[in-house]
Amino acid sequence: xxxxxxxxxxxxxxxxxxxxxxxxxxxxxxxxxxxxxxxxxxxxxxxxxxxxxxxxxxxxxxxxxxxxxxxxxxxxxxxxxxxxxxxxxxxxxxxxxxxxxxxxxxxxxxxxxxxxxxxxxxxxxxxxxxxxxxxxxxxxxxxxxxxxxxxxxxxxxxxxxxxxxxxxxxxxxxxxxxxxxxxxxxxxxxxxxxxxxxxxxxxxxxxxxxxxxxxxxxxxxxxxxxxxxxxxxxxxxxxxxxxxxxxxxxxxxxxxxxxxxxxxxxxxxxxxxxxxxxxxxxxxxxxxxxxxxxxxxxxxxxxxxxxxxxxx
Amino acid sequence: xxxxxxxxxxxxxxxxxxxxxxxxxxxxxxxxxxxxxxxxxxxxxxxxxxxxxxxxxxxxxxxxxxxxxxxxxxxxxxxxxxxxxxxxxxxxxxxxxxxxxxxxxxxxxxxxxxxxxxxxxxxxxxxxxxxxxxxxxxxxxxxxxxxxxxxxxxxxxxxxxxxxxxxxxxxxxxxxxxxxxxxxxxxxxxxxxxxxxxxxxxxxxxxxxxxxxxxxxxxxxxxxxxxxxxxxxxxxxxxxxxxxxxxxxxxxxxxxxxxxxxxxxxxxxxxxxxxxxx
Numbered sequence: 001x002x003x004x005x006x007x008x009x010x011x012x013x014x015x016x017x018x019x020x021x022x023x024x025x026x027x028x029x030x031x032x033x034x035x036x037x038x039x040x041x042x043x044x045x046x047x048x049x050x051x052x053x054x055x056x057x058x059x060x061x062x063x064x065x066x067x068x069x070x071x072x073x074x075x076x077x078x079x080x081x082x083x084x085x086x087x088x089x090x091x092x093x094x095x096x097x098x099x100x101x102x103x104x105x106x107x108x109x110x111x112x113x114x115x116x117x118x119x120x121x122x123x124x125x126x127x128x129x130x131x132x133x134x135x136x137x138x139x140x141x142x143x144x145x146x147x148x149x150x151x152x153x154x155x156x157x158x159x160x161x162x163x164x165x166x167x168x169x170x171x172x173x174x175x176x177x178x179x180x181x182x183x184x185x186x187x188x189x190x191x192x193x194x195x196x197x198x199x200x201x202x203x204x205x206x207x208x209x210x211x212x213x214x215x216x217x218x219x220x221x222x223x224x225x226x227x228x229x230x231x232x233x234x235x236x237x238x239x240x241x242x243x244x245x246x247x248x249x250x251x252x253x254x255x256x257x258x259x260x261x262x263x264x265x266x267x268x269x270x271x272x273x274x275x276x277x278x279x280x281x282x283x284x285x286x287x288x289x290x291x292x293x294x295x296x297x298x299x300x301x302x303x304x305x306x307x308x309x310x311x312x
Numbered sequence: 313x314x315x316x317x318x319x320x321x322x323x324x325x326x327x328x329x330x331x332x333x334x335x336x337x338x339x340x341x342x343x344x345x346x347x348x349x350x351x352x353x354x355x356x357x358x359x360x361x362x363x364x365x366x367x368x369x370x371x372x373x374x375x376x377x378x379x380x381x382x383x384x385x386x387x388x389x390x391x392x393x394x395x396x397x398x399x400x401x402x403x404x405x406x407x408x409x410x411x412x413x414x415x416x417x418x419x420x421x422x423x424x425x426x427x428x429x430x431x432x433x434x435x436x437x438x439x440x441x442x443x444x445x446x447x448x449x450x451x452x453x454x455x456x457x458x459x460x461x462x463x464x465x466x467x468x469x470x471x472x473x474x475x476x477x478x479x480x481x482x483x484x485x486x487x488x489x490x491x492x493x494x495x496x497x498x499x500x501x502x503x504x505x506x507x508x509x510x511x512x513x514x515x516x517x518x519x520x521x522x523x524x525x526x527x528x529x530x531x532x533x534x535x536x537x538x539x540x541x542x543x544x545x546x547x548x549x550x551x552x553x554x555x556x557x558x559x560x561x562x563x564x565x566x567x568x569x570x571x572x573x574x575x576x577x578x579x580x581x582x583x584x585x586x587x588x589x590x
Contacts, residue, residue, distance in 0.1 A: 040409060040410065040412075040413025040414075040416075040417065040418065041410050041413055041414060041418060041421055041425060043406060043409070043410070044406055044407075044410040044425065044428075045428070047406055047464075048428050048431075048465065048468075051444075051461050051462055051464070051465050052431065052432065052435070052440070052465045054443070054447050055440055055442075055443025055444045055446070055447050055448075056435050056439075056440065056443050057443075058443045058446045058447040059439055059442050059443040059446070062446060105344075105348060108341065108344045108345075108348075109344065109345060109348045111341070112337050112341045112342075112344065112345045113345075115335040115336065115337060116336075116337050126574075127571065127574050128352070130570060130573070130574050131566075131567045131570040131571060131574075132352065134523065134527075134566070134570060135527075135563060135566070135567075136527070137527055137528075137529040137530075137541055138529050138541045138542075138544045138545045138548070138559065138562075139527070139541070139544065139558075139559035139560075139562045139563045140559075140563075142359070142544070142548060142552075142555050142556050142559040143355045143356070143358070143359040143556070143559055143560075143563065144355055145362075145552070145556070146355070146358045146359040146361070146362030146363070146556045147354055147355045147358035147359070147362075148358075151362070152358055152362070153354075153357065153358035153361045153362065154354060154358060183351070184351075184352070184355070187348065187351075187352075206335075241433070241434075244436075245436030245437075245438070246436075247436070247437065247438040247529075247530040248528075248529035248530050248533075248541070251529070251530075251533075252529070252545055252548075262436065262438045262530075265438050265439065265442060266438060266530075266534060269441065269442060269445065269534045270534065281442055282442060282446070285438075285439035285442045285443075288436060288438075288439050289434065289435060289439060292434050292435075292436065293434055296433060296434050
């Protein structure tokens with residue numbers, strides 16, 4: 001192994017440092033440095049390739065394969081028809097509603113704590129956001145069942161005031177119920193993401209606008225608005241991808257009553273497969289990768305743009 | 313004085329009032345903050361109330377006594393603990409040297425490593441599990457430890473960020489050069505120099521990883537292993553109040569871990585200015 005490293009780096013040296021003849025020590029140290037660079041990160045890339053790259057590649061590959069191992073587009077075509085098209089629509093709708101609602105509420109909360117002159121409030125909200133944004137899955141579902149499920153505390157309390165949540169056929173296990181639960185991790189995520197941008201609005205700009213005779217509306221319309229729009233849009237995209245990918249919460253809460261793409265994939269994995277559609281799950285997975293890829297790509301672009309003025 | 317500017321004198325005070333220099337929380341914002349706070353507190357309170365409520369609407373803590381005697385409690389906890397430990401060990405073993413090398417010697421590779429680390433945010437677990445089931449040999453799929461190897465990937469966006477900012481706060485190059493110059497072998501550099509200097513970053517990524525393993529439902533349930541979260545779901549089908557009690561425990565534990573994480577982060581931030589002197 002040492003030998004190969006020497007010969008590879010040695011040939012490299014001939015072109016780069018041909019003039020420095022006779023400095024054997026120098027050669028050796030450069031060889032070791034080169035080996036150090038790639039040797040140091042080699043395990044990481046092998047690991048990521050094996051446990052992430054390979055499975056991902058396999059999903060994309062199988063999305064375009066038929067049962068007999070030939071190339072086909074029929075899986076992808078099938079994945080945007082009927083119940084699967086409906087699932088994509090529902091998933092997109094759920095992500096859009098929960099991300100925009102979460103973004104607006106989260107922005108309001110973040111703005112309130114940004115302008116409040118109470119550092120304690122700020123610290124509590126910031127810490128709680130970090131904690132709640134990572135809350136999800138089965139425990140979150142059960143917590144909400146205990147809150148506004150049929151026997152939940154809030155349901156019972158509202159009944160005392162004569163409001164019966166479940167009178168009109170609404171349940172927690174519907175679209176709006178899911179949005180309500182998703183907001184529990186969407187709002188905190190929004191607060192975390194947008195707070196630095198709001199903090200970046202400098203007091204001097206407000207003063208400058210005011211001294212030039214600008215009104216509050218004009219400040220928001222011409223200064224704060226345009227500055228906050230890219231980070232706000234970026235945050236909406238991040239929230240969108242976050243809820244689009246979520247499986248656990250929806251699965252635990254609805255047990256499949258609402259058609260969502262992750263749930264469809266889940267039921268295909270669990271073996272509810274119709275024989276000639278074995279590769280359909282991969283096509284759905286490919287669809288999810290494409291959508292989240294576009295959304296996160298746009299997020300990264302907007303993030304980069306707002307990073308320019310955020311750096312103080 | 314304000315009239316010296318073109319604005320008509322009558323309007324000047326009005327515009328002065330509407331453009332507040334130091335904005336304060338008005339009644340609108342205050343109400344919004346209250347509603348949001350209510351929304352986050354209510355489920356926590358309700359879950360506790362639900363877990364201690366009996367069928368006859370009386371209250372008792374009995375359900376918490378039944379947790380340890382619930383079916384499969386021991387097996388599930390043992391498997392989850394092994395998964396957590398394995399995930400943490402692999403994460404440290406892979407990520408600490410990688411991020412250190414990237415900071416020390418291969419700054420050009422930093423962007424690439426960061427990109428790869430963030431990719432798990434683009435491929436959702438439910439899609440990744442499809443690929444894992446389709447590409448891993450049967451013998452590997454027979455072991456639940458495969459989950460740990462995948463959890464390392466799921467945690468990578470967070471562990472990379474934690475370690476990256478931790479290493480960014482200290483002057484690793486100088487420290488390592490000094491240690492190497494005095495003849496310390498790489499093993500010692502990692503354990504005695506880099507390790508202690510990014511202690512809070514390492515602790516932070518351990519907390520995050522453990523929280524992730526304790527809460528991960530998607531891959532575990534689709535690969536048919538009974539870990540803590542999938543077990544709660546199973547219990548929920550027969551005994552709602554026990555499942556809610558377990559959920560409280562699960563969330564409570566994760567919240568403690570994440571609180572510890574933010575404490576560790578704050579400590580690191582406080583350390584930043586003195587980083588060069590160390």
